Amino acid sequence: xxxxxxxxxxxxxxxxxxxxxxxxxxxxxxxxxxxxxxxxxxxxxxxxxxxxxxxxxxxxxxxxxxxxxxxxxxxxxxxxxxxxxxxxxxxxxxxxxxxxxxxxxxxxxxxxxxxxxxxxxxxxxxxxxxxxxxxxxxxxxxxxx
Numbered sequence: 001x002x003x004x005x006x007x008x009x010x011x012x013x014x015x016x017x018x019x020x021x022x023x024x025x026x027x028x029x030x031x032x033x034x035x036x037x038x039x040x041x042x043x044x045x046x047x048x049x050x051x052x053x054x055x056x057x058x059x060x061x062x063x064x065x066x067x068x069x070x071x072x073x074x075x076x077x078x079x080x081x082x083x084x085x086x087x088x089x090x091x092x093x094x095x096x097x098x099x100x101x102x103x104x105x106x107x108x109x110x111x112x113x114x115x116x117x118x119x120x121x122x123x124x125x126x127x128x129x130x131x132x133x134x135x136x137x138x139x140x141x142x143x144x145x
Contacts, residue, residue, distance in 0.1 A: 004081065004088050004114055007031055007121045011112070015063075018071045018099070025060050032056050032123045033115065039127040043134070071098045077107070078143050086116040093141045094128075107131045109141060 014028045032038075038059045044050045054062065066072070078093040090112040095104035108130035115124045131137045 002120065004083070004090060004121055007114065007123060008076070008079070008090055008092060008112060011110075011123065011126075012074055012076055012094075016073045016075075017067065020068055023064075023067060025064075028060070029056050036123050037125050039125065041127060041129045043132060073097045073100050078141055080141065086118070088114040088116075088121070090114065091141065093137060107137055109137070 010027065010031055014024055014031065017023055036056060038054045038056060039051060040054070041049060041051045063072075074094050074096045076092050077095055080091040082089045090110075092110040092112060094108055094110055096106040097104050108128055111127045112123060113125045114121050116122070129135070
């Protein structure tokens with residue numbers, strides 16, 4: 001991918017779609033470095049947090065059955081980006097819906113770390129956390145890009 005904007009847009013496009021529509025998993029794999037990881041960080045029943053680190057194929061295995069049954073559309077609401085040389089960090093505020101016309105059922109932050117190998121940008125890691133009562137999204141992360 002030629003730009004950070006293009007790779008972030010492709011990430012959202014690739015995971016979004018109606019129930020039963022197969023996602024382009026090869027495209028998702030192509031966004032990440034081979035050693036890239038996807039990490040979900042969220043509250044557990046004990047009041048603490050769990051962190052689950054997934055390879056891209058682990059993520060696909062986890063969500064494919066869910067996407068077969070229900071739609072999932074994730075869109076970017078706002079973004080804050082930083083770049084130094086061949087590394088970039090994107091804090092991308094998202095909201096998720098089961099259909100484009102539905103009310104969002106979830107919002108949160110995708111923290112995306114990218115690297116450029118001199119040819120293109122790759123996602124090195126993606127860490128996300130959903131908004132909660134304990135951790136509502138701060139206004140500064142809801143401002144337009």
